[in-house]
Amino acid sequence: GEQVEQLPSILRVQEGSSASINCTYENSASNYFPWYKQEPGENPKLIIDIRSNMERKQTQGLIVLLDKKAKRFSLHITDTQPGDSAMYFCAASRDNNAPRFGAGTKLSVKP
């Protein structure tokens, strides 16, 4: 199947702490795992991605981890700020197929 599961659906953290979102996928042939951030009333925007030839990628306070054996990948936001509050979607795709998205995580960062 093409299902992508994402947890938690709601995440509330204190400013300055870290936030973690976890996703699992069904299709072992999936080779591309993007993360999108969507602010209220806006379009989703890519924030970071990882391909299946990597296990870890980091950029600007974001870390993504990929465990192909477990078919699991995760996003970690370090030192969260109020501006990080948004919906976050993980996705998985293979080759030229369209990405399938998880159900989303609503992150709220309290000042």
Added chain:
Amino acid sequence: GPKVLQIPSHQIIDMGQMVTLNCDPVSNHLYFYWYKQILGQQMEFLVNFYNGKVMEKSKLFKDQFSVERPDGSYFTLKIQPTALEDSAVYFCASSLTGGSNTLYFGAGTRLSVL
């Protein structure tokens, strides 16, 4: 960055009518997608389109749905006839080289079927 334009931003129609949602993708992109989102929740894949053809579609892409991109102009999603459950925000996206690359999303069209 690259922009995908969607027209209109909001469309209200009566159940049973036809509606066409328009998308102006990034100019050099070759792959086009429609996703459906209800109440800011899951982005559900509908269809992707390449080289004038539907490449893949989901179960949500009912027989009443169709897509086309005549002569490289707008990439359109047509729903005929519409049903109440079609009310949602429809996002168009495009990418340069397929689903394993960055998708650029439009701002969405909010469709309200009454």
